Structures are given as C-alpha cells and as structure tokens.
Amino acid sequence: MPRSKITVEYDGTNLLGWQRQLDGPSVQEHLENALLAFTGHHSEICAAGRTDAGVHALGQVAHFDTYKTWDLYRLKEAFNAHLRTENAPVVVISAEETTPDFHARFSAVGRGYIYRILNRPSPSIILQNRVWWVPYSLNIEAMRQGAKHLLGHHDFSSFRASACQAKSPLKTLDKLDIERQNDEIIFTVEARSFLHHQVRNMVGTLKMLGNGYLKPQDIITILEKKDRKAAGVTAPACGLYLNKVMY
C-alpha cells in the first residue's frame, strides 16, 4: 500500500488536541473523516507529536496508507476541500509520497516548538487564543540566563506532567532561544523529543525569572529536585505551536 506524508497546520483553540476523542473534535478525526470521504476507506493517520487541547501547529507531520497511489496535488486539494466543508480549523500544507518504512512519529529525529507571550499592559483581540498575555514587563535577559541551564542532557522530571507516558525523564534540549519581537516574546525550542507539557512547564518557569520571582540559578536547583512541584506553572496551551518536525 502506498504511504503518504502530509504537513498540517491547525488552530487548536476549539480542538481536543491531535488524538481522536469520544467527547469532541480532534485533528486526527477531522483528517481521517476527510480521507474517508474522498478515498472511501478508513485509514489511521499517525502524527509526529500528539499535541494537547488548545495547542496549535504550523508544521505537524503525519502519515497514512491508501489503497491506490494519489496524485499529490489532488490529495492535498481533496483534503482541504473536505476540511473546508466541515469548517474544520485544519489545513494540509503539503503532501508527499514516502516509503513504507517511514513513520511520522518514530522516524522523527527532532521537533521544534514556538511559544508566544504577548507582553504588554493591554490584552489583544487580534491575537486572542494565539498568545499567552502577560501584562507586566518581563526581563528577557534573566529568562535567557535561566534558559542556559536547561540546554543539554538532563533529567527533566521537574518539567514533566504527571500523566506523561515517556519511559525516561532524560531528554536533550538542543535549543531554547528567547527573542523580543515588538510586543511579543518568542521562545524557540528544539529537541529530539519532549516530555508531556515539558515546553509549557519550561516557559511557565522561565516567566517567573522574567518577573523576578525566581533567579536564573534557581533553574539548577529545580532540575536537581526532579520534582514537578519544584518548578513553576504550566504556561497555557494557546501560546504553543508545533512548528516543525525534522527527519
């Protein structure tokens, strides 16, 4: 059976996340329904990362098998036509043919996330559900100093959700850049893989450096404690974007 790889963008605001759920819409359900509608067959669509409810994607990657080989332009257009009809907040950015041994999740060698904080006194309506609004001024330099301690190979237990199913809390963080762009503070984060809520827990903790509640060197102690209670709050889902998946 031919295997296809698609790159997908979605607005997670009104979705329960990537994974199919019984009690509400998910990205997987929208895509599998579209695929069923134009191929006549149900195929499971497997993603690189199972994003949570409210989290967005600019470049989620997924794979699936079909009975016949599809023209890739028509495949993309068929997906998008069905997604539009369903008013699904999901769009297929590109479609490629791939090999039967390609697996969106297990073949991935890296994942890149972006986290957006809107840092100004007033909320934004244009960026509603697109950013985490923090009204008081954050010290970027303090956040950058703290972020350095998170880079590299660590036990990230302090930044791990209790529901996390990963076998090991050991991860290698390759990138954690923090940039100001007008009123926004943008975190760019890359690793081979992440623990559940790891990015949101890191951002929520670094924000506490930004407002002076924690000091940069506190990050070292937090890592050493290997206890979720030692770190800061979980940043809200609406600011998080799965930006890209590397193979």
Added chain:
Amino acid sequence: MPRSKITVEYDGTNLLGWQRQLDGPSVQEHLENALLAFTGHHSEICAAGRTDAGVHALGQVAHFDTYKTWDLYRLKEAFNAHLRTENAPVVVISAEETTPDFHARFSAVGRGYIYRILNRPSPSIILQNRVWWVPYSLNIEAMRQGAKHLLGHHDFSSFRASACQAKSPLKTLDKLDIERQNDEIIFTVEARSFLHHQVRNMVGTLKMLGNGYLKPQDIITILEKKDRKAAGVTAPACGLYLNKVMY
C-alpha cells in the same frame, strides 16, 4: 465636559466597520454601548478613521466627552470589562485625558496602515481573516519599483472608490514600504489622510506588478488616467490594519 482619548484594537472580521449601522455590529456601537453602561450617559465616540467592514485596527484613536472626570486606568478597565461581557471583538489599549479642542479625526496629522499578504501555495488557518492569501509567488522588487511612483503628491483618482466623499483626490503619500517576513509580504503605508479604499486599491494594483500582469512604469500611466478603471483590483478588507494615528 472632560474629553478623553482612547486607543482601540479590533478584529474587523464580523463587524460592519467603525461607523454605527442599523443592520449589524460596529466598533462605534460596541464602544458607545460600553460607555453608556458604565457612565449612564450616551456620548458619541468619534474616530480618527472610519474603517470599512472587515478591516482591523491595532491603533485606532477616538475621543468622547463625559460628565465627570474618570480615573484613566478605571476608564480603560471599565470599557474592557463591558466589551468582554458583550463578547465584542474590540479592546481599549490605552486611555488618556485630552483637551476640549482635541478631535480624533480633525487633529490627526498622519495615519499609518499595514497590509498583510500571505504569499505561499497553501492557505493558513492560523491567519484566516488576518491576511490576503495569494498562492502564487509575487516579485517584491517589481512591486517596490512600482510603489516608488505612488510616493509624493498626486491625484489619486485611479485609486479612489466611487463612494469616496473626500473633497479633493489630491493626496500626499509619505511612505509605502514592502517587506517580506517569512511567508508574508507586509505593506507599510503612511499619509496625512487617504481616499476611500486608497490603500486596498494600491495594494491590489501592486500585486498585479508582483505577478507580472503590469509593469512598474504602468503605475505612472494609471495615475495619469485619473480613472478607477485604469488601476487593479481592490485588495480584500481582511488584510488591512489601521496601525496608528499621528497627532
């Protein structure tokens, strides 16, 4: 009566524009309703620019009079509390006290707009109603060459909507910059004032330079013809933002 000046952001997607209308919601109606709710008096709120249906604002400016002097932080918070309750896509960014001779429209000495084109093969769901999606590649250099001919003092009749109520079609365009930012092409436009639809008509015409349908020097002929039919299409409202008003 004390006069206040407010700076307002709005998502124009589901609004009929700034001005109060009988057949649907407007920015003016949302703001005047909020003001009535917390002051108990109706005051007309007058804006620097009466944006059209679907057009957004990041920094619209408006003024109004109240019977008593309000604490400015409380004024802003009272507006935003009422706007949230009404689920209005409008937010007050700042409030200032001003002098009785200040007029949001007539005291303005400049207006700045931004126009956003998303220039990539696939549509975006994250930027839906925030940009004009143009799927084929646009040549920015050709658009910049054409834009140069629009700068300065001209008769802009070819870029003027038939419904325009301005006394004269003569305007001075101070800035028309075109920059690529990732998948977007951003137009930054400034003038003392604009004709009705002038920015959208300029962007729609420059886009035709970007895809080679017109040549940069055609802009000179289009200006000389002083005829709306000589220029290109009106770019859609969803890509336009009133960015700032200068006093």
